[in-house]
Amino acid sequence: MAMEVSFRQLNGEAIILEVxxxxxxxxxxxxxxxxxxxxxxxxxxxxxxxIVVGASRILKNDETAAGAGLSPESEATVIxxxxxxxxxxxxxxxRCVPELAFESxxxxxxxxxxxxxxxxxDGVVDYNFDHLDLESLFVVxxxxxxxxxxxxxxxxxxxxxxxxxxxxxxxxxxDAFAKCSSLATVTIPDxxxxxxxAAFAGCSSLASVTIPDxxxxxxxAAFAGCNALxxxxxxxxxxxxxxxxxxxxxxxxxxxxxxxxxxxxxxxGWVCPKQRW
Numbered sequence: 001m002a003m004e005v006s007f008r009q010l011n012g013e014a015i016i017l018e019v020x021x022x023x024x025x026x027x028x029x030x031x032x033x034x035x036x037x038x039x040x041x042x043x044x045x046x047x048x049x050x051i052v053v054g055a056s057r058i059l060k061n062d063e064t065a066a067g068a069g070l071s072p073e074s075e076a077t078v079i080x081x082x083x084x085x086x087x088x089x090x091x092x093x094x095r096c097v098p099e100l101a102f103e104s105x106x107x108x109x110x111x112x113x114x115x116x117x118x119x120x121x122d123g124v125v126d127y128n129f130d131h132l133d134l135e136s137l138f139v140v141x142x143x144x145x146x147x148x149x150x151x152x153x154x155x156x157x158x159x160x161x162x163x164x165x166x167x168x169x170x171x172x173x174x175d176a177f178a179k180c181s182s183l184a185t186v187t188i189p190d191x192x193x194x195x196x197x198a199a200f201a202g203c204s205s206l207a208s209v210t211i212p213d214x215x216x217x218x219x220x221a222a223f224a225g226c227n228a229l230x231x232x233x234x235x236x237x238x239x240x241x242x243x244x245x246x247x248x249x250x251x252x253x254x255x256x257x258x259x260x261x262x263x264x265x266x267x268x269g270w271v272c273p274k275q276r277w
Contacts, residue, residue: 002019005019008075009077009080010080021065022066023065024061024065025063025064026061028065029051032049032051033049042161042185043082045182046139047081047083049079050080050081051076051077051078052079053069054075084138086140087143090154090155090157093159138161139163140162145166146166147171148171149177151173151174151175152176158181160183163185165186165187165188165192167190170191171193173196174197175198177199177203180203181202181205182205189212194215197241200222201221201222201223201224202224202225204225204227207228208230216239217241218238221241221246222245224243224244227247
C-alpha cells in the first residue's frame, strides 16, 4: 500500500512522494530528480541525489523503502551534489570519485586494481566504464598547474560529461579523451597550442568546441567520429592533420585534401599553408 513520505531539501522545501514499500532507493532518486528544475541537461546528468534517513543513514540504491524504515513519520533529507572531480587522468579520477557513487566498494577496489595493472596491450587501458553502476556522470576539473594532458589520460572514460582545462595546459596529448562517448562539453583555454592525434576521437556526444587562437596544430583524426560536432575555428594558421574531422557529418562537407601536402583542409577560405603563406 502506498504511503505519502516527505523528503526535505536543504533549501527548506519538501517533496511529497507516493512511496510503495518495495520501491528501491534508485527509484526514489529518479522520482526526486524528475521533480527538480534543471537549468540545462548537463547539470541534470552530473547531479547526484543522496537520501539521508534519520540523522545520518544514507539510503542505498538497492535498498527498499520498507527495509530503510521509511514511513509518513520518517525524517528524510534530500541532498543534491554535482559530481565534480579534480584530477589529471582516469586513475586519479577513480580514486577521487566519492565512494557513494559506486554500488559496491569491492567493485571500486577491483577497478582501481585493474587500472594499476600493466596487463593491458601497449599500456593503454580500455576499461569499459559503462560497467559501473552509477546514477550520474561527472564534471572533471583538470588539476591546476598541469602543463599537459598526457596521452590516453582519459581514454574510454565514458563517465565524463564535461571537462574544464586550466590555462596552465599547453598541450592535449594523443588519445587524451578518445572514446569518451558521454563527453558533451570541453573548455579549451587560449594557453593550448597543440591538440594531439585522436585527442577527442569517438566523442560522439561532443556538440561544440571553440578552438582558441593559440592553437597552431590539430593532429590526425583529432575529432574523428564526433558526429554531433559543430566547430568554431580561429582565423589563424593551423596545421591540420589528415582526417582531423573524419566522420564528423556536420562539417565533413567543408573539407578537402590538399594536393600539395595531402593534409585535410577546409574549403571555404582554408588552403594549405604552402600556398597561402
